[in-house]
Amino acid sequence: MALPYDSAAKFQEYAHPEMIVSTEWVAAHLDDPSLVVAESDEDVLLYETGHIPGAVKLDWHTELNDPVTRDYVDGAGFARLMSEKGISRDTTLVLYGDRNNWWAAYALWVCSLFGHPDVRLMDGGRAKWVAEGRPVSTETPQRPRAEYPVVERDDKQIRAFREEVLAHLGKPLIDVRSPGEYTGELLHMPDYPQEGAVRGGHIPGARNVPWARASAEDATFRPRAELEAIYRDEAALRPGDEIVVYCRIGERSSHTWFVLQHLLGYPHVRNYDGSWTEWGNSVRVPISRGDTP
Amino acid sequence: MTTAILHPRLQEIVDDFAALPGKDRLQLLLEFSEELPALPGRYAEDPALLEPVPECQSPLFLAVEVGDDETVHLFFDAPPEAPTTRGFAGILHTGLDGLTADEVLATPAEFTGQLGLQDLVSPLRLRGMAAMLARIKRQIRDHRA
Numbered sequence: 001m002a003l004p005y006d007s008a009a010k011f012q013e014y015a016h017p018e019m020i021v022s023t024e025w026v027a028a029h030l031d032d033p034s035l036v037v038a039e040s041d042e043d044v045l046l047y048e049t050g051h052i053p054g055a056v057k058l059d060w061h062t063e064l065n066d067p068v069t070r071d072y073v074d075g076a077g078f079a080r081l082m083s084e085k086g087i088s089r090d091t092t093l094v095l096y097g098d099r100n101n102w103w104a105a106y107a108l109w110v111c112s113l114f115g116h117p118d119v120r121l122m123d124g125g126r127a128k129w130v131a132e133g134r135p136v137s138t139e140t141p142q143r144p145r146a147e148y149p150v151v152e153r154d155d156k157q158i159r160a161f162r163e164e165v166l167a168h169l170g171k172p173l174i175d176v177r178s179p180g181e182y183t184g185e186l187l188h189m190p191d192y193p194q195e196g197a198v199r200g201g202h203i204p205g206a207r208n209v210p211w212a213r214a215s216a217e218d219a220t221f222r223p224r225a226e227l228e229a230i231y232r233d234e235a236a237l238r239p240g241d242e243i244v245v246y247c248r249i250g251e252r253s254s255h256t257w258f259v260l261q262h263l264l265g266y267p268h269v270r271n272y273d274g275s276w277t278e279w280g281n282s283v284r285v286p287i288s289r290g291d292t293p
Numbered sequence: 294m295t296t297a298i299l300h301p302r303l304q305e306i307v308d309d310f311a312a313l314p315g316k317d318r319l320q321l322l323l324e325f326s327e328e329l330p331a332l333p334g335r336y337a338e339d340p341a342l343l344e345p346v347p348e349c350q351s352p353l354f355l356a357v358e359v360g361d362d363e364t365v366h367l368f369f370d371a372p373p374e375a376p377t378t379r380g381f382a383g384i385l386h387t388g389l390d391g392l393t394a395d396e397v398l399a400t401p402a403e404f405t406g407q408l409g410l411q412d413l414v415s416p417l418r419l420r421g422m423a424a425m426l427a428r429i430k431r432q433i434r435d436h437r438a
Contacts, residue, residue, distance in 0.1 A: 045376035061415035
């Protein structure tokens with residue numbers, strides 16, 4: 001049985017309030033057996049330093065990716081992973097993590113490729129839980145193994161591949177990288193490793209809205225009115241628009257995908273996970289440089 | 294293929310990791326992160342003395358001192374919310390601090406790949422540690438030049 005939604009007033013303004021819960025809600029439901037809380041961080045050791053009591057760890061690098069092909073795990077791999085973590089198809093899965101839920105949003109997007117029926121994000125993530133002085137534990141929970149069915153990954157609805165992005169040119173694109181990456185001045189995130197794009201710039205027509213603008217100081221999502229000021233007023237997205245979002249490898253843009261699809265309710269939002277590491281290395285695809293779309 | 298011989302202190306770290314099953318290796322990495330010494334006052338007060346290592350996924354700064362007797366001392370600064378990066382720094386500190394400049398320079402670049410962490414941490418994250426080692430060696434060479 002799915003757990004009740006969080007009725008917090010801020011969430012009711014969002015298009016899909018069922019996709020988000022507060023730290024209070026998580027604290028109140030921690031002992032419910034139909035809930036699994038999973039932490040997904042950029043830093044692979046952060047979970048070990050202490051996590052929400054009972055939360056399992058979900059690592060984006062080592063668990064959600066196929067170890068050989070540049071792709072996500074397949075239906076059998078996802079079923080195996082979820083079963084090991086004690087997650088079944090009817091589990092309410094709540095994800096949270098470091099850095100404004102950046103990686104938690106990525107994990108949520110991957111879970112959505114497999115159509116997990118009830119997956120939500122904890123607003124404010126790890127930082128807010130810790131800042132509120134809530135309990136953390138270093139104990140690894142021993143959840144009983146579950147039987148997660150093999151569900152084929154659906155790459156059509158919320159994922160875009162390079163050819164689809166080429167066909168999409170002329171329709172709205174949001175580049176969520178830093179301004180320096182967007183203009184082509186930088187080939188990677190400031191202070192981050194170069195991940196190997198041989199050309200700088202952005203996909204023609206893409207508007208630049210750095211992903212973290214959707215988050216407030218305390219790592220929570222901005223209220224709906226503030227998000228609309230950014231995406232509707234500034235980035236000129238109109239209701240019903242088909243939108244493609246991208247970044248460098250598709251992780252930061254998962255965060256923006258979540259905002260556009262679930263908080264603002266745009267019905268057709270796809271994440272191009274090939275992103276700049278693919279586009280910036282592809283032969284003869286068009287590229288724009290500078291600060292205009 | 295020949296493998297370069299590691300200094301006994303580095304070999305001990307490699308052996309410690311190798312003796313553990315997969316998941317316990319992360320615990321050992323966590324211990325290294327907890328044992329990383331805090332910056333001494335002279336660096337804490339003047340962060341400009343530290344060299345940034347942008348190849349790491351989280352901010353890391355390091356300083357290298359080479360004494361008149363050629364002894365190398367290493368100093369690292371990384372925030373507590375970046376335990377993996379701190380763990381890498383802790384491994385290098387435990388393995389290299391107090392060795393001679395020649396001994397540090399003789400550390401093979403592939404050392405970071407011998408800890409059995411690729412599948413647990415991912416090769417991308419491990420690049421950060423390789424970059425720290427490369428920068429430490431470069432600073433020692435600069436010091437000699």
